[in-house]
Structure formats: structure tokens, C-alpha cells
Amino acid sequence: MKAAVIKEPGRIVVEEVAIPVPDAGEVLLKVDACALCGTDQRVLKGEKHVDVPIVGHEIAGTVAAVGTDVKGVELDERYAVQTVIGCNACPMCALERQNLCENGFKAIGYQWNGGFAEYMVMPVAGVRQGCLIPLPAGMSAEAGTLIEPLSCCVNGMRCLPFEGMHAVAVFGGGIIGVLNGLVAKARGAERVVIFDVAQDRLNLLESLGLPFDGLINSRDHDPVEWITNFTGGRGANAVVVAASVKQLVPIGIQMLARDGHLSIFAGMPKSDPVEPLDLNLIHYPELHIHGANSSVQRDYTEARELISSGRVAAEKLVTHTFSLDDFNEAVATQGNPASGSLKVIIKP
Numbered sequence: 218m219k220a221a222v223i224k225e226p227g228r229i230v231v232e233e234v235a236i237p238v239p240d241a242g243e244v245l246l247k248v249d250a251c252a253l254c255g256t257d258q259r260v261l262k263g264e265k266h267v268d269v270p271i272v273g274h275e276i277a278g279t280v281a282a283v284g285t286d287v288k289g290v291e292l293d294e295r296y297a298v299q300t301v302i303g304c305n306a307c308p309m310c311a312l313e314r315q316n317l318c319e320n321g322f323k324a325i326g327y328q329w330n331g332g333f334a335e336y337m338v339m340p341v342a343g344v345r346q347g348c349l350i351p352l353p354a355g356m357s358a359e360a361g362t363l364i365e366p367l368s369c370c371v372n373g374m375r376c377l378p379f380e381g382m383h384a385v386a387v388f389g390g391g392i393i394g395v396l397n398g399l400v401a402k403a404r405g406a407e408r409v410v411i412f413d414v415a416q417d418r419l420n421l422l423e424s425l426g427l428p429f430d431g432l433i434n435s436r437d438h439d440p441v442e443w444i445t446n447f448t449g450g451r452g453a454n455a456v457v458v459a460a461s462v463k464q465l466v467p468i469g470i471q472m473l474a475r476d477g478h479l480s481i482f483a484g485m486p487k488s489d490p491v492e493p494l495d496l497n498l499i500h501y502p503e504l505h506i507h508g509a510n511s512s513v514q515r516d517y518t519e520a521r522e523l524i525s526s527g528r529v530a531a532e533k534l535v536t537h538t539f540s541l542d543d544f545n546e547a548v549a550t551q552g553n554p555a556s557g558s559l560k561v562i563i564k565p
């Protein structure tokens with residue numbers, strides 16, 4: 218089979234490798250589509266380490282072979298792949314919160330080969346945990362790949378009570394900012410505004426016709442001032458930081474209304490994650506601060522429902538599709554802000 222193999226940081230070669238054979242308890246998937254994500258870019262550049270030569274974790278595939286001892290999975294069934302696999306022995310895993318596994322979770326595309334290949338194996342631990350998420354008959358493979366990133370947004374926003382919120386602000390107009398904004402809308406936020414520093418990006422979102430109520434360039438407009446005017450002085454009910462810029466956290470806090478919610482969705486630079494902050498800005502207005510780290514099964518099923526019901530128009534977000542042969546071109550397209558790309562998909 219063909220696979221995009223990491224030879225060394227920054228050098229990926231599409232080459233022939235053996236089709237993996239599923240062991241007892243494992244399932245072989247034919248990859249129908251696998252989307253590139255920002256984390257993949259960091260791995261491919263060598264900024265983030267993984268244990269395997271084939272990455273890709275936003276996957277939709279069809280069962281091509283089933284190992285012995287697998288129950289309830291049949292040939293030709295279509296699945297999305299849940300990325301995170303916990304130890305399934307610790308208290309957090311017992312609560313089905315494998316994303317917070319106390320022994321550190323493992324993941325498809327990080328500790329097991331991922332989806333930038335014609336075939337991939339769902340390991341026995343993943344099959345047992347229920348990491349094969351059935352795809353509805355009418356859902357395209359392209360839309361199916363969006364279930365994974367959307368599930369991470371569903372998880373990150375689980376504790377935010379959007380119903381009745383009059384204004385939500387999102388920092389970051391990339392796919393993750395967009396998906397967070399769409400979850401807020403789907404869950405009842407009245408108005409959602411996206412802030413980004415790249416006008417090209419904001420123009421792209423405009424041209425895609427997404428249901429946002431403002432696409433604001435935060436180089437040209439001070440976000441605190443803009444939101445104050447937009448909300449008649451009350452502030453936003455929620456701010457999502459979906460860009461790895463730590464200075465956005467104190468700015469987001471200043472944008473919030475009383476009883477407001479701040480979601481720190483993006484990870485911050487590990488080398489320098491510290492940011493000074495007036496904690497009384499959280500204390501007196503009774504603000505709520507949320508973290509976000511990947512997702513678990515309940516988030517996948519909710520994300521699948523958001524897409525299949527049309528409340529999140531997944532296919533609109535897919536701007537580019539490449540074959541596996543053109544993997545490096547796909548990576549360059551996704552990494553180039555001027556390319557007009559939002560979600561880039563590989564169809565092996």
C-alpha cells in the first residue's frame with residue numbers, strides 16, 4: 218500500500234509499505250479520507266515528537282479485515298476513528314474520560330500509525346474502548362473526518378452554558394476557531410464573533426458564508442473596545458482562545474461580562490507558557506475558566522450528530538482535497554495562509 222512516511226523531520230516520502238495485518242482483536246480500515254491538522258504540521262516539521270512514522274488522526278475509513286475475537290464489527294462498515302486511548306484502569310478512564318487518563322493516554326497517529334496511508338489498524342485497546350465510531354449512511358468521508366476536530370471543540374465547550382448567551386467571541390479564525398464558533402451557535406449562542414489578525418483568513422470565512430455575526434481584524438480593532446461597543450458595555454458571555462498566543466488570555470478576561478466563561482482551547486508555547494494576570498479580574502466578576510484536551514466517545518457522538526443534522530455544515534469547511542501522492546503539496550497548501558485553505562483532506 219501507499220503511505221506518507223516520515224523519514225526525518227521535514228522529509229516525508231510517499232512510498233510502498235506492506236499492508237498491515239490485523240492481529241487478534243484488531244480491525245483493518247481502508248482509509249477513505251484523512252484530514253491534515255495543525256498538530257500534524259508540527260509533527261512533520263519536527264516540533265513535536267511522535268512514536269510512529271505515519272501520522273494522521275482525523276480519519277474516516279471502511280472495514281477491510283477483522284482480526285479474530287472482534288465482535289460487532291463487520292466488513293464494509295464505515296467508521297470515524299476516535300484518537301485517544303486510555304489505560305482503561307484508572308479512575309478517570311473508569312468515568313470514560315480517557316482524555317484525562319491518569320497514566321497518560323496514547324493516541325492513533327502518535328503511538329500507533331495513523332491515516333496518511335491506504336490502510337491502518339485500529340489496535341485491540343482501541344477496539345475494546347469503542348474507538349470505532351459508526352458513520353451514518355448519508356455522511357461523506359470528507360464530513361466524517363471533521364468529527365474528530367469537532368469532538369475536541371464539543372469537549373472543550375461542554376461546561377459552557379450557551380443557551381441564552383447574547384455574545385460569544387472566538388480568537389483564531391482557523392478551523393478550530395471556526396468549529397468552536399459553530400458549536401456555540403448550534404448550542405444557542407445568539408451572536409458569535411471571530412477575531413483574527415490575518416485579513417486573508419477573515420475574507421475566506423466571509424466567502425464561505427459561515428453564520429458568524431462579526432469577522433474582526435484584531436490588528437485594526439482593539440478587541441476589548443470592540444466587544445464593549447458590540448455588547449452595549451456588558452461584555453461577552455464567553456471568550457474562546459483558539460490561537461496559541463498567551464497574551465490573548467488576559468485580553469479575553471477583560472472582554473468578559475459578569476459570570477462569563479473563558480475557554481483556553483489552544484495549548485500555549487511549552488517553552489514560555491507564563492503570563493501575568495490580575496486575578497481580581499476573575500474573582501470579583503465571578504468568571505469561569507475552562508481547559509480543553511482532546512475528546513472522548515460522548516464528544517464524538519455529539520459531533521457526529523451536529524454534522525449529520527446539518528447544524529454544523531462540515532463540507533463547507535473542506536476547501537482542498539489531495540491524493541496521497543500529493544501529500545507534500547497538501548502540507549504546503551495547509552501551511553500557507555495565502556492559499557485560502559481551511560480544511561485540507563487527503564483521499565488515499
Ligand SMILES: [Zn+2]
Pocket residue numbers: 254255256257274275366
Ligand atoms: Zn488534530
Ligand SMILES: [Zn+2]
Pocket residue numbers: 303304305306307308309310315317318319320321
Ligand atoms: Zn487511565
